[in-house]
Amino acid sequence: MTTGLTPLERLRIRLAVNGAEVEREVEARLSLADFLRQDLGLTGTHVGCEHGVCGACTVLVDGRTARSCLLLAAQADGARVTTIEGLTPAEGLSPLQEAFRACHAMQCGFCTPGMIVASTELLAAAPAPSEAEVREALAGNLCMCTGYVNIVRAVLQAARAGAASPGR
Amino acid sequence: MKPAPFRYARPATAAEAVALLASAPGEAKLLAGGQSLMPLLNMRLARPAVLVDVNGLGELARIEPGPDGGLVVGALVRHSDLAASPLVRERAPLLAAAARHVGHTAIRNRGTLGGSLAHADPAAELPAAVLALDAAVGLLGPRGMRRVAAADFFRGLLSTALAADELLARVIVPAAPPGWGFAEMARRPGDFALAGVAVTLGARGHARIVGFGLADRPLRLRGAEALAAAAPRDPTMPARAGAAAGADCDPATDVHASAEYRRHLATVLTEDALREAVGRLGS
Numbered sequence: 001m002t003t004g005l006t007p008l009e010r011l012r013i014r015l016a017v018n019g020a021e022v023e024r025e026v027e028a029r030l031s032l033a034d035f036l037r038q039d040l041g042l043t044g045t046h047v048g049c050e051h052g053v054c055g056a057c058t059v060l061v062d063g064r065t066a067r068s069c070l071l072l073a074a075q076a077d078g079a080r081v082t083t084i085e086g087l088t089p090a091e092g093l094s095p096l097q098e099a100f101r102a103c104h105a106m107q108c109g110f111c112t113p114g115m116i117v118a119s120t121e122l123l124a125a126a127p128a129p130s131e132a133e134v135r136e137a138l139a140g141n142l143c144m145c146t147g148y149v150n151i152v153r154a155v156l157q158a159a160r161a162g163a164a165s166p167g168r
Numbered sequence: 169m170k171p172a173p174f175r176y177a178r179p180a181t182a183a184e185a186v187a188l189l190a191s192a193p194g195e196a197k198l199l200a201g202g203q204s205l206m207p208l209l210n211m212r213l214a215r216p217a218v219l220v221d222v223n224g225l226g227e228l229a230r231i232e233p234g235p236d237g238g239l240v241v242g243a244l245v246r247h248s249d250l251a252a253s254p255l256v257r258e259r260a261p262l263l264a265a266a267a268r269h270v271g272h273t274a275i276r277n278r279g280t281l282g283g284s285l286a287h288a289d290p291a292a293e294l295p296a297a298v299l300a301l302d303a304a305v306g307l308l309g310p311r312g313m314r315r316v317a318a319a320d321f322f323r324g325l326l327s328t329a330l331a332a333d334e335l336l337a338r339v340i341v342p343a344a345p346p347g348w349g350f351a352e353m354a355r356r357p358g359d360f361a362l363a364g365v366a367v368t369l370g371a372r373g374h375a376r377i378v379g380f381g382l383a384d385r386p387l388r389l390r391g392a393e394a395l396a397a398a399a400p401r402d403p404t405m406p407a408r409a410g411a412a413a414g415a416d417c418d419p420a421t422d423v424h425a426s427a428e429y430r431r432h433l434a435t436v437l438t439e440d441a442l443r444e445a446v447g448r449l450g451s
Contacts, residue, residue, distance in 0.1 A: 005188060007175035007196075007218045028176035028219070029209075050169035051207035058274055064248070065274040070206040074176050075199075075221060121273065139357045140272025 013077040017042070018086030026073045032066075033057040035073035036083055044084035044113050048142075055141030058114040059083050065121045084113035087120055095163035096120065096155070105154035107145035114141045119155045128159055171209035178221040182308055182337060185222050189333045190310050192218040198335060199223070200244060200283035203275050228282070228337055231255055237343030239263075243282020243336045247294075248273070250281055260341045262348040262366060266297035269350070272358040282336040285321070288328045288385065291360040293352065295322055296380035299388070300348075300366040303341045309334035322385040345370035347400070347449040349441030352380075353433050355424075362425045363433035365389070365413070369445035373397050377409070377442070379434055382417040389416040392438050400449060410439030 014023045017040060024039055031050075036042040036059070048054035050069045057068040060082040087094055093101060096116055106112045115138060122129055122137035129137070134155045135148075143151060179185045189196050197216035199205055200223065208214040222228065228244040231253050239259050241250070250256055250267040257264045270276055270284065270293055284294040285305060298305075299318045306313050310333055321329045330336055345368050352364030363381040368374070375396035377389045391412035399405050419430035 005177070005179070005184060005191070007177040007188065007192070007220075009173060009175050011176065027173070029171040029173055031170075031210075034170075050210050052203060052275065055272070055274065061277075064277040066278050067203075067274050069210070070202050070278070072176070072199075072202075072206075072221075074178070075202075075223060077178075118274065136357050137273060140274055 011074055011077075013074055015076050015078060016080045018082055024073075028072065028074050030073045031069050032059070032061075032071040032073050032076050032081070033068035035076075036068060036081070039073075042083050042085050044088075046110055046113055048110065053142070054111070055114045055118065056111050058117045058141065060117060060121065063121075063124075065118055082117075084116055087116060095161050096123070096158040099154040099158035099161065099163065100151070103150045103154035103157055105147065105150040107143075107147045111141055111143045111145075115143070115151055119158070122155070123159055123163055127162070129155070131156060169210045171206075172212055172215045174209075174216055175218050176221060177218065178224050180224055182222075182225055182227060182335060185220055185225065185335050186308055186310060186333070188218070188220045189335070194332055196220055196332075198286075200286075201246065201279035202283075203271065203279040204283065204287045204289070222335065233259070234340065234342070239339075239341040241281055241339045241341065243280060243285075243338055245281050247271070247276035247279050247281070247284075251276065260301055260344050262301060262344065262350060262368060263294075263297050263341065265348075265350045266293040266366060269293045269352055269354075269361070269364075275358070281339060285339070286328060286330055286336045288322055288326050289360070290325055290384050290386070291362075291364075291381040293350075293361065293364060293366070293380065296364065296366040296378040296386040297350070298339060298341070299386045300368050300376045300378040301341050301344055302368075302376060303339050305336055306338040306340060307331070307334045308337040313337065315340070319388075325384040327385075344368055345374050347371075347445035349444030349448075351437040351440040351444070353437065363419070363430045363437060365434065365437040365441045367396075367438075367441040367445045369396060369400055369442070369449065371400060371449055375400065377413065377438060379413065379417055379438070382419045382430060382434055387417055389413040389434070389438060391416045392442075396442060400446065406439045406442035406446065409442055410435045410437075413438035 048056035347369030414435035
């Protein structure tokens with residue numbers, strides 16, 4: 001959907017979030033991260049730096065990772081967005097989440113959703129990544145507890161367990 | 169860290185985008201991948217009244233073969249797609265290699281070639297790569313399309329020949345010589361480079377060696393180029409040209425690195441990139 005030649009301060013958007021159709025009117029300046037958290041109550045997407053450096057707000061947009069703090073909700077009009085909630089089974093944990101738990105790959109947990117989303121994209125493209133590939137794929141996700149060793153272990157363990165299952 | 173209010177438009181065609189720019193003279197900004205502009209908006213370092221989102225312009229998202237063995241790359245091509253494109257890897261592998269070094273995966277999934285060139289960060293990879301490839305850009309404005317060589321496009325820190333009422337529509341890459349090399353030093357994968365070098369090298373008389381992170385814009389290292397063009401297959405050439413590259417630049421000291429270290433990197437990275445390029449020249 002295009003707006004034509006009239007710039008708007010508020011507009012109506014329609015998108016699929018975790019498989020569900022959503023339609024809302026939003027302010028043009030609203031970020032996708034704030035839209036997910038404030039308008040839809042999907043607070044699993046965390047907002048850290050708000051300028052694309054920390055990776056905590058990473059979501060999948062049409063199947064590829066994006067910083068939701070650097071995307072306007074208006075730009076997600078027509079898109080398919082998957083958040084950490086959409087990667088979580090109705091009951092229990094996904095294999096990737098289970099590996100994070102088993103490897104003690106979360107400390108405060110703030111970076112974890114972004115780490116899981118970025119790892120999901122990695123494992124979809126490379127089901128058996130090397131440690132170097134895991135480290136590179138997660139280089140854009142900061143863990144302020146500096147728990148990287150266990151995070152990398154968790155992703156490698158999940159890969160061995162065959163976690164490369166698509167999200168919703 | 170929220171942007172100031174603005175009005176937002178998402179045109180369907182490049183002509184509409186140009187009309188939107190003309191309707192808000194000096195007040196409108198184009199939004200492509202948003203990986204540089206959105207942080208500036210969030211920090212309120214930029215406060216445009218109108219944001220023209222060009223992500224709907226499918227006509228600018230194509231990669232096509234050029235008539236002369238080169239390429240025409242739409243400005244909206246994302247770094248991930250540039251890096252993965254078989255056509256780019258075949259015809260301008262330097263461009264694909266440079267794209268792989270931009271930011272992190274999530275940034276490469278959104279960031280665009282045109283956006284990187286228009287933003288003109290002096291430490292960015294793609295401006296240096298297009299200059300090394302002797303590419304040109306097509307700028308679409310109210311009076312139609314004009315073509316500007318990469319050599320004339322970059323004017324200084326975050327400054328280009330793109331006028332406020334123009335849209336960078338495409339990048340025209342001529343047939344590339346067989347030799348190419350790319351080397352950069354960044355503290356972590358995905359960080360902006362402290363310095364880097366992009367090279368194209370021909371078997372006879374052609375060398376373009378472009379440094380980034382070494383000046384206020386991508387910088388041709390002309391002393392190094394002269395040595396490389398004169399004797400591309402001389403085994404001592406990469407080291408001699410590297411030494412010349414150090415003298416070709418006058419980098420600045422900042423919080424990330426000293427001028428001396430950057431000059432050292434210019435030397436080492438030029439030598440590395442030239443060795444790569446020589447290896448690809450064949451016999």
